[in-house]
Amino acid sequence: MATNRTFTMIKPDAVENGHIGAILAKINTAGFKIVAMKLTQLSKRDAEIFYGEHSERPFFGELVEFMTRGPIVSAILEKENAVEDFRTLIGATNPAEAAEGTIRKMYATSIGENAVHGSDSDANAAKEGAFHFSGRETF
Ligand code: GDP
Numbered sequence: 001m002a003t004n005r006t007f008t009m010i011k012p013d014a015v016e017n018g019h020i021g022a023i024l025a026k027i028n029t030a031g032f033k034i035v036a037m038k039l040t041q042l043s044k045r046d047a048e049i050f051y052g053e054h055s056e057r058p059f060f061g062e063l064v065e066f067m068t069r070g071p072i073v074s075a076i077l078e079k080e081n082a083v084e085d086f087r088t089l090i091g092a093t094n095p096a097e098a099a100e101g102t103i104r105k106m107y108a109t110s111i112g113e114n115a116v117h118g119s120d121s122d123a124n125a126a127k128e129g130a131f132h133f134s135g136r137e138t139f
Contacts, residue, residue: 006082006119007128010073013113030089036076036138042068074132086118
């Protein structure tokens, strides 16, 4: 079933590099409404749970290390066709392959440190949003 919400994180690299404002501006300009948002930091356990489906991948340790090294901005976004449209806005996982004008093309530095997360399905969007936000933090 299609929903109109997705979940995002501005990852530690983009926060460290001062790109929170620019990335949020692109998100708003693209027509997404922010319905939940916070600056937070993942614990090792949080990151291992959040990225659990990648636990067998060779880069898993590196991914957990990266995602826990500093604060992130997490948010739930609303728009028609949110999941697919947001994946288009952020671009390919590897910034070298991301289309011009996408957030990862503009702000990511490598396939690992790729500036933003975007849910890949409606089911994951709901699961990931609920992992980060309670009902009373979501509008
Ligand atoms: P996404 O859906 O575009 O975020 O990509 P994936 O679900 O395939 O991977 C999740 C995250 O793991 C990516 O956003 C990257 O931060 C990280 N990642 C993926 N591939 C690699 C890799 O080859 N090396 C490293 N270090 N990290 C990776």
